[in-house]
Amino acid sequence: MKRAPDRHHRRSARLQGHDYAQPGAYFVTVCTRDRECVLGRIVDSEMVISTIGEIVRTNWDDIPGRFPGIGLDTFVVMPNHVHGIITVTEARHRRGLINQTPTRGTRTDKPDWILMKSDAMVLGKVVRHFKARTTKMIHDSASDTFRWQRNYHEHVIRNETELNTIRQYILANPANWTTDENYRA
Numbered sequence: 001m002k003r004a005p006d007r008h009h010r011r012s013a014r015l016q017g018h019d020y021a022q023p024g025a026y027f028v029t030v031c032t033r034d035r036e037c038v039l040g041r042i043v044d045s046e047m048v049i050s051t052i053g054e055i056v057r058t059n060w061d062d063i064p065g066r067f068p069g070i071g072l073d074t075f076v077v078m079p080n081h082v083h084g085i086i087t088v089t090e091a092r093h094r095r096g097l098i099n100q101t102p103t104r105g106t107r108t109d110k111p112d113w114i115l116m117k118s119d120a121m122v123l124g125k126v127v128r129h130f131k132a133r134t135t136k137m138i139h140d141s142a143s144d145t146f147r148w149q150r151n152y153h154e155h156v157i158r159n160e161t162e163l164n165t166i167r168q169y170i171l172a173n174p175a176n177w178t179t180d181e182n183y184r185a
Helices: 051-061 122-141 160-172 174-179
Strands: 024-031 040-043 046-049 070-077 081-088 153-157
Touching: 024 122, 046 051, 046 070, 051 070, 051 081, 051 122, 070 160, 081 122, 081 160, 153 160, 160 174
Parallel strands: none
Antiparallel strands: 024 081, 024 153, 040 046, 070 081
8 A cells, every 4th residue: 555645744843964874862742642631630739659650650750771871860650641751862873883792581582782783773772662661561451442642742942941940840740730821621
């Protein structure tokens, strides 16, 4: 079947010309399909995480152990989305990291860094892996209907002031739930 460019064209939200394999910090938002509130609920401005939300948080926390050269900063699970800051702490290139010890854990039992070898878009690889692994674990233990929304939103953090502003936004997100663009009553 041929691709119909007038119907299947999706504009990239990525920063044109930015090398996502170089060291930097990225503000990432990943939403559940149809903004379904399955990750928990807000009670008195505090997030109460569901079983599904706990699986999501655990998998997020596992990212640095699965991907050498990737770090995490501030993170929050919300009822229908997550916000987090991912840092690329080492330059990566098309041949992968040099002198890194691989980690185990994928379904194919290949080291995770091998999954990144052919793709310089490191941030995308990390988020896709997070979404796929989380979905599989949720299907295996909690809900076989859970799905993430297609794609994710990211913002390149350009300086320390912006980093601190985004950290504050993430931490205040539960208290501001009713004014959040992803809010569902």
